[in-house]
Amino acid sequence: MDNTKEPIMQARNVTVDFRLPSRMLRAVDDVSLDVQRGEILGVVGESGSGKSTLASAMLNVVSVPGRISAGQVLFKGQNVLTFSEEDLRDFRWREVAMVFQAAQNSLNPVLKIREQFLDTASAHGNRPKDQVLSKARELLRYVRLEPDQVLDSYPHQLSGGMKQRTIMALSLLLDPEILILDEPTTALDVITQAYVMNIMRKAHDDLGITMVFLTHDVCIMAKIADRIAVMYAGQMVELGSVDDIFYRPFHAYTRGLINAAPSLTDDVRLRRAIPGSPPDLTDLPAGCRFAPRCRIYAEGGCPGDEKGELMEVERGHYTACYQWKKVGR
Amino acid sequence: MPPLLELDHLEMVFRGGGGLLRRGARRVGAVAGVSLQLEQGEILAVVGESGCGKTTVGKMITGLYKPTGGRILYKGADIHTLKGEAFATYRKGVQMVHQDSYAALNPARTIFQSLGDPILHYRLARNPGQARERLAELLTLVGLAPPQQFLDKYPHQLSGGQRQRLLLARALSLHPDLIVADEPVSMVDVSLRISLLDLMGEMNRRFNIAFIYITHDLATARYIASHGRIAVMYPGKVVETGNLSQVMATPRHPYLQALLAAVPIPDPRVARHMRELPLKSLEMPDPANPPPGCRFHPRCPFAETVCEHDEPPLRASDGHLVACHLAERIPRWEWAPQS
Amino acid sequence: MSAIQSFTAWFGGGRRLQPGRRSFFGMIVRNHRAFLGLIILVAFLFVALAGPSLITLDTKPNYMPGARLQAPSLAHPFGTDYAGRDTMAQFVHGAAGVILLSFATAVFTLLIAFVMGGAAGVAGGSLDAVLMFITDIILTVPSFPIMMVLSMIVTISDPLSFALVLSIWSWAGLARAIRAQILSLKRRDFVEAAHIMGLGLPHIVFKEMLPNMASYVAYHFIMIMRNAVTASVGLMVLGLVPFSTTHWGMMLQLAMGSTGAMYGSTAIYYFLTPVIGIMLFQMGCLFFASGMEEAFNPRLRTQ
Numbered sequence: 001m002d003n004t005k006e007p008i009m010q011a012r013n014v015t016v017d018f019r020l021p022s023r024m025l026r027a028v029d030d031v032s033l034d035v036q037r038g039e040i041l042g043v044v045g046e047s048g049s050g051k052s053t054l055a056s057a058m059l060n061v062v063s064v065p066g067r068i069s070a071g072q073v074l075f076k077g078q079n080v081l082t083f084s085e086e087d088l089r090d091f092r093w094r095e096v097a098m099v100f101q102a103a104q105n106s107l108n109p110v111l112k113i114r115e116q117f118l119d120t121a122s123a124h125g126n127r128p129k130d131q132v133l134s135k136a137r138e139l140l141r142y143v144r145l146e147p148d149q150v151l152d153s154y155p156h157q158l159s160g161g162m163k164q165r166t167i168m169a170l171s172l173l174l175d176p177e178i179l180i181l182d183e184p185t186t187a188l189d190v191i192t193q194a195y196v197m198n199i200m201r202k203a204h205d206d207l208g209i210t211m212v213f214l215t216h217d218v219c220i221m222a223k224i225a226d227r228i229a230v231m232y233a234g235q236m237v238e239l240g241s242v243d244d245i246f247y248r249p250f251h252a253y254t255r256g257l258i259n260a261a262p263s264l265t266d267d268v269r270l271r272r273a274i275p276g277s278p279p280d281l282t283d284l285p286a287g288c289r290f291a292p293r294c295r296i297y298a299e300g301g302c303p304g305d306e307k308g309e310l311m312e313v314e315r316g317h318y319t320a321c322y323q324w325k326k327v328g329r
Numbered sequence: 330m331p332p333l334l335e336l337d338h339l340e341m342v343f344r345g346g347g348g349l350l351r352r353g354a355r356r357v358g359a360v361a362g363v364s365l366q367l368e369q370g371e372i373l374a375v376v377g378e379s380g381c382g383k384t385t386v387g388k389m390i391t392g393l394y395k396p397t398g399g400r401i402l403y404k405g406a407d408i409h410t411l412k413g414e415a416f417a418t419y420r421k422g423v424q425m426v427h428q429d430s431y432a433a434l435n436p437a438r439t440i441f442q443s444l445g446d447p448i449l450h451y452r453l454a455r456n457p458g459q460a461r462e463r464l465a466e467l468l469t470l471v472g473l474a475p476p477q478q479f480l481d482k483y484p485h486q487l488s489g490g491q492r493q494r495l496l497l498a499r500a501l502s503l504h505p506d507l508i509v510a511d512e513p514v515s516m517v518d519v520s521l522r523i524s525l526l527d528l529m530g531e532m533n534r535r536f537n538i539a540f541i542y543i544t545h546d547l548a549t550a551r552y553i554a555s556h557g558r559i560a561v562m563y564p565g566k567v568v569e570t571g572n573l574s575q576v577m578a579t580p581r582h583p584y585l586q587a588l589l590a591a592v593p594i595p596d597p598r599v600a601r602h603m604r605e606l607p608l609k610s611l612e613m614p615d616p617a618n619p620p621p622g623c624r625f626h627p628r629c630p631f632a633e634t635v636c637e638h639d640e641p642p643l644r645a646s647d648g649h650l651v652a653c654h655l656a657e658r659i660p661r662w663e664w665a666p667q668s
Numbered sequence: 669m670s671a672i673q674s675f676t677a678w679f680g681g682g683r684r685l686q687p688g689r690r691s692f693f694g695m696i697v698r699n700h701r702a703f704l705g706l707i708i709l710v711a712f713l714f715v716a717l718a719g720p721s722l723i724t725l726d727t728k729p730n731y732m733p734g735a736r737l738q739a740p741s742l743a744h745p746f747g748t749d750y751a752g753r754d755t756m757a758q759f760v761h762g763a764a765g766v767i768l769l770s771f772a773t774a775v776f777t778l779l780i781a782f783v784m785g786g787a788a789g790v791a792g793g794s795l796d797a798v799l800m801f802i803t804d805i806i807l808t809v810p811s812f813p814i815m816m817v818l819s820m821i822v823t824i825s826d827p828l829s830f831a832l833v834l835s836i837w838s839w840a841g842l843a844r845a846i847r848a849q850i851l852s853l854k855r856r857d858f859v860e861a862a863h864i865m866g867l868g869l870p871h872i873v874f875k876e877m878l879p880n881m882a883s884y885v886a887y888h889f890i891m892i893m894r895n896a897v898t899a900s901v902g903l904m905v906l907g908l909v910p911f912s913t914t915h916w917g918m919m920l921q922l923a924m925g926s927t928g929a930m931y932g933s934t935a936i937y938y939f940l941t942p943v944i945g946i947m948l949f950q951m952g953c954l955f956f957a958s959g960m961e962e963a964f965n966p967r968l969r970t971q
Binding site for chain 2: 857858861862863864866867868875880966
């Protein structure tokens with residue numbers, strides 16, 4: 001993989017399977033991804049893409065009935081998947097922190113926010129209380145919350161936006177090197193969403209944290225991402241700089257995604273939906289998984305029988321589409 | 330000819346809290362004086378963030394809530410005075426498409442049962458066989474083909490996009506004049522949203538069905554109501570309304586400008602240079618205790634003394650209606666960044 | 669049992685089964701415990717319905733020495749009672765009464781609970797308050813003593829009136845539960861949608877809400893049957909409802925009172941027969957009920 005910057009975390013050929021009562025579901029299929037130190041990486045995928053499962057795999061928190069059946073996850077050269085419980089505890093939250101989807105619900109409703117900060121800190125090592133609290137205050141101020149008001153509140157006393165910002169502050173408590181955020185703004189209003197994304201950008205610029213955003217909405221990545229990875233049906237189908245992805249996509253799905261997103265300034269007549277429905281992960285075609293919905297395939301421009309492997313077609317720009325040249329803008 | 334739907338100074342006050350500790354029942358004014366009109370076949374986008382009352386307005390229009398003030402006029406008649414035949418006509422004429430397609434379908438019944446009942450109830454089909462045929466036509470109309478494949482399934486066996494189409498089919502089955510769609514695409518994958526919106530647009534053109542599209546997403550509102558109108562709501566009130574393309578071209582209310590600045594733009598170069606409208610605070614006002622004067626003034630970067638005392642009325646400015654004292658004096662909204 | 673079948677038939681609405689979809693009974697078969705329960709209950713049903721015609725009840729007392737309180741043998745598989753009569757015949761004839769009784773109790777209880785809880789949940793407001801007040805009173809008064817008193821006051825001479833007495837004091841808890849279910853269903857989007865379409869209250873209650881309560885209701889139906897047996901046996905053992913000598917409860921009472929069964933001797937077989945019968949029936953009910961939730965859940969059926 002490209003190494004213009006040094007990769008801090010790498011997923012190599014990760015495959016995650018789920019065993020269901022009557023069949024097997026491959027949520028992540030042979031995915032390799034490098035996260036470069038200091039970048040903001042956006043992983044874009046809709047339902048069934050496998051992005052959340054991939055993130056869970058990178059933290060080794062894939063829950064039963066899922067199993068990581070192949071691959072490695074390297075953090076600073078060491079394979080996370082072989083870590084002991086103790087190593088994992090050190091690793092999680094201190095090196096890599098994750099903010100889950102609808103994170104607002106991950107706050108304990110019966111504890112004050114102050115307690116939750118203290119709990120988190122003590123779960124990952126011993127630190128003196130006042131040190132933790134002063135750090136918490138600093139972080140809360142950073143996300144433009146009133147520290148005293150928030151620390152003394154219970155989660156239900158805070159609004160959705162406030163909870164989300166509190167979680168962000170919590171995730172930064174132990175100075176992680178990487179922050180993974182899974183749909184951090186889905187439940188938020190537009191103005192709060194823009195604000196939260198700004199804070200994330202600011203945290204990145206000030207603290208040099210590497211960030212990985214998982215989202216189904218490619219639009220919100222346009223402003224702050226450095227690189228974007230696109231996933232479909234468990235595979236990584238395109239990876240490139242944000243400009244590459246938006247201005248010169250090399251995969252029909254990426255192009256379809258961007259074409260299907262209405263914005264405030266475009267010509268509405270140019271918008272096109274992607275035909276068909278999301279992939280059924282238990283019943284995938286043998287060849288290209290996007291073929292049933294692909295315009296190029298429908299026009300006869302591609303046989304659609306090759307599964308597709310990620311290949312570097314331009315510097316730093318990878319695609320799994322063999323007809324990448326035909327994916328015009 | 331009266332408008333299809335008219336909201337006349339609509340108010341909805343909920344009584345919350347109270348209880349044993351007797352702190353007094355809290356009056357939550359979810360809707361505080363909304364007046365709107367809708368003509369036959371028109372599309373109106375009602376835009377606002379969560380808590381602004383747009384869903385409550387939708388529920389009042391469909392008759393689920395009884396307004397505590399004001400009237401709702403359907404074809405000129407107050408819906409809460411209708412009885413018998415006239416009321417049945419209203420019930421058939423105004424339908425709703427919910428946001429959560431899974432919650433809006435009975436999980437213990439098949440699609441045929443759920444969608445067939447209304448058709449049989451109103452005698453649009455005389456027996457289950459006829460109902461099946463009607464439904465087959467309807468499902469094909471909304472793009473679910475072959476229909477037989479869907480009729481005997483349960484909701485959980487279908488995808489979100491398919492279920493949303495079913496909700497639309499159900500709403501269409503009674504030949505309504507108006508469909509209230511409350512965030513119909515927000516729980517659907519981005520790549521499918523346009524196709525659902527196109528479908529609604531087609532229903533609007535083909536059958537002259539009016540749509541009230543309730544959403545917090547300005548981009549999809551603009552997509553579906555590009556030839557229609559828009560009403561922007563801020564807790565309990567309409568702050569700007571008019572022809573959508575006109576309003577979007579010259580937004581006059583600071584809140585709308587803030588919203589426009591916040592909507593993500595799928596164009597990196599433009600997005601990186603978009604200016605922000607700095608708001609003084611991120612918190613929406615508490616509907617039980619709204620600020621005096623203009624409700625937006627605590628957050629408004631342009632607020633002046635008059636804004637703290639007097640509530641601005643909706644008045645004409647620049648070709649549409651705005652509720653802001655300073656509408657003419659705040660800077661014009663710039664779309665193109667200086668790059 | 670047949671009520672459950674008619675439930676499913678009604679909700680099924682005659683639709684065709686699709687491949688990959690299991691019927692209600694298919695789900696029961698897959699769940700081993702529930703299947704075992706079903707087999708037991710069906711066996712009892714068979715015994716109750718067909719038994720009396722296959723085995724004749726022996727009513728002539730036989731006080732010949734050695735004929736009383738015999739141990740099980742080929743001629744008398746369950747032994748004989750204190751009057752030398754075949755125990756198995758009594759057991760079989762009693763089964764019909766027991767099953768009819770428990771079934772009737774379940775039906776009555778469910779009806780009353782449904783009316784009370786349903787009306788309260790649907791109507792809300794003051795009707796709700798009044799009905800729940802009544803329900804709470806009934807809930808707090810202990811049921812067994814009341815039933816004892818009732819059975820002394822009311823002359824009970826057949827299973828149906830017995831069932832009525834049993835059900836009068838057992839509907840309260842279920843009524844509250846049904847009300848709770850209805851209150852939560854009332855707010856669901858699909859009920860709202862039915863409301864918007866003007867489908868009317870009967871439709872909403874019976875066609876939208878009821879299918880979602882089916883598993884809950886079926887489970888409780890079975891459990892009420894089970895409790896009815898216990899309660900009726902209890903009352904009979906106390907000698908309060910002496911209307912039939914073949915009812916297992918009666919058998920138990922006679923065994924305990926007239927034969928010194930609990931102090932040893934071959935009377936133990938006369939004692940054990942109804943006891944084991946009751947145990948088996950209860951087990952059958954419990955096991956079958958454990959499969960109810962699964963069988964009624966359309967999500968699990970279509971996996």
